[in-house]
Amino acid sequence: MIVIIGGGISGLSVAWFLQNQGIPVRVLETRSQPGGTILTSFQQNFLVEHGPNSTLQKPGSPEDALGRLIQGLGLESRLQVANPLAERRYVLRDGALKPLPASPPAFFLSPFFSWKAKAQLLLEPFRRRSTEEESIADFVRRRLGAEFLDYVVEPFVSGVYAGDPEQLSVQAAVAKIYALERDHGSLIRGAIRQGRVMKGAGLPKGRMISFDEGMGVLPTTIAQQLPPSAVQTGFKVTALEPNPQGHWRIFGTNAKGRTESLLAKAVVLAVPAAAAAGLVAPFADRAARALRSIPYAPIASIAMGYQRSRVSHPLDGFGFLVPRREKMPLLGCLFSSTLFPNRAAADHLLLTSFIGGSTNPAILELADQALVNQVEINLTRCVGSMIPADFIYLTRYSAAIPQYVLGHLAKVQAVDADLENFPGIYTRANWRDGVSVADCVRNGERVAGRIVADYAGFFHLKAGQ
Numbered sequence: 001m002i003v004i005i006g007g008g009i010s011g012l013s014v015a016w017f018l019q020n021q022g023i024p025v026r027v028l029e030t031r032s033q034p035g036g037t038i039l040t041s042f043q044q045n046f047l048v049e050h051g052p053n054s055t056l057q058k059p060g061s062p063e064d065a066l067g068r069l070i071q072g073l074g075l076e077s078r079l080q081v082a083n084p085l086a087e088r089r090y091v092l093r094d095g096a097l098k099p100l101p102a103s104p105p106a107f108f109l110s111p112f113f114s115w116k117a118k119a120q121l122l123l124e125p126f127r128r129r130s131t132e133e134e135s136i137a138d139f140v141r142r143r144l145g146a147e148f149l150d151y152v153v154e155p156f157v158s159g160v161y162a163g164d165p166e167q168l169s170v171q172a173a174v175a176k177i178y179a180l181e182r183d184h185g186s187l188i189r190g191a192i193r194q195g196r197v198m199k200g201a202g203l204p205k206g207r208m209i210s211f212d213e214g215m216g217v218l219p220t221t222i223a224q225q226l227p228p229s230a231v232q233t234g235f236k237v238t239a240l241e242p243n244p245q246g247h248w249r250i251f252g253t254n255a256k257g258r259t260e261s262l263l264a265k266a267v268v269l270a271v272p273a274a275a276a277a278g279l280v281a282p283f284a285d286r287a288a289r290a291l292r293s294i295p296y297a298p299i300a301s302i303a304m305g306y307q308r309s310r311v312s313h314p315l316d317g318f319g320f321l322v323p324r325r326e327k328m329p330l331l332g333c334l335f336s337s338t339l340f341p342n343r344a345a346a347d348h349l350l351l352t353s354f355i356g357g358s359t360n361p362a363i364l365e366l367a368d369q370a371l372v373n374q375v376e377i378n379l380t381r382c383v384g385s386m387i388p389a390d391f392i393y394l395t396r397y398s399a400a401i402p403q404y405v406l407g408h409l410a411k412v413q414a415v416d417a418d419l420e421n422f423p424g425i426y427t428r429a430n431w432r433d434g435v436s437v438a439d440c441v442r443n444g445e446r447v448a449g450r451i452v453a454d455y456a457g458f459f460h461l462k463a464g465q
């Protein structure tokens, strides 16, 4: 059996892809339900996403493990693709929401950017490559200029990582963008070539997806389709021990508060970095130190419902992002009921706002009502919503999203190098190789593939006995 510690989407994906190959699995999850950060609940006829609201799927791409998972689970009929209006993304500029130009011609025609920013973009293909690890901010300033950083990249980085582009590593946090410079010498040249390759292969563009009952459908369905008792909730793993016979002994406390132990051929650590550090510290000190040094950003997500007539903005887009230069204590807001149907009670709208992040962690020290007040006041300035909201639901995370800061790839390498001394332990969670739900599924499929390659013989032998 392979034991997977952590029943978030990373751990569940590993489990599902392994089980599909006939390898028996057990997922141990400390909370009372599987899904980790992915959690959907229904409150007063509003569909509230406590964590992710959607994820980017690239149908047809070889990397589309999420598509393979959805198909394997038979979830196509429950899939929702975001409203085409989601192509429009607003950014706060000079105190007002403005649509970000969505195509190169629109970029040059729109008054959103200054002539200086437009000229800098034209010069991008002629900028030299860098050979050193850079922060996202340095990389973007060097290639595209400060205005592009302030009004496009910085707000998008806070939208994905709730992070600070001055701290995040371009190689680790936006590896695909970094690869455009590395492989093509220019972001524009690289994007054009990639676009041609995709068009030539007939691949559609990526699409934002969710499910009829929200993102929670994905982990819930995986857990339901794994064999009974393959997912054990309420089980907190407290220790791990490699044993000389080439097995792992896993100790933990079950839902009844009793200590239990299990034996596994291999273990997958699919838990946040701090939890993984605690488990490997007794035998892999270097890995534990590297894991502990991965910072996380705190965040609060606030769902607010309004009667339609109480919001003046048409909410005709994905939502809006707030650049730090605008000095508004809000990271951004999703127009949730525009994106997908059935998010709000009849005649109501649902907005989901984010506040905090690594650029403004102090604001999360505010009590719930004060935090809600901040969000309401700023939403009113942006979308003309009346105060108070008709419905409010607040979710706080003290450690929401891992920050791939400068030196992150070296940390991940240190973890791998140390754990290589202990055969049969794998790590797979959002602190490495991407934070999105789709990244976690793709990485789960990859690690499952590695385990199959490493242990196919063992399990085949067992099955034949």
Ligand SMILES: Cc1cc2nc3c(=O)[nH]c(=O)nc-3n(C[C@H](O)[C@H](O)[C@H](O)COP(=O)(O)OP(=O)(O)OC[C@H]3O[C@@H](n4cnc5c(N)ncnc54)[C@H](O)[C@@H]3O)c2cc1C
Pocket (backbone or CB within 6 Å): 005, 006, 007, 008, 009, 010, 011, 028, 029, 030, 031, 035, 036, 037, 038, 050, 051, 052, 053, 054, 055, 056, 235, 236, 237, 238, 270, 271, 272, 275, 299, 301, 397, 400, 401, 428, 429, 430, 431, 435, 436, 437, 438, 440
């Ligand atoms: C507010 C928010 C909004 C987001 N929005 C988006 C979005 O719109 N789109 C997108 O693609 N991504 C989004 N993300 C990112 C994405 O949701 C996460 O990166 C992803 O879900 C993480 O999955 P995971 O399995 O790696 O980790 P987790 O979900 O953290 O799962 C780890 C699991 O391990 C369990 N665990 C920990 N310690 C132990 C232990 N000792 N024993 C047993 N179990 C243990 C935990 O209880 C948890 O369930 C968002 C994240 C947050 C916080």
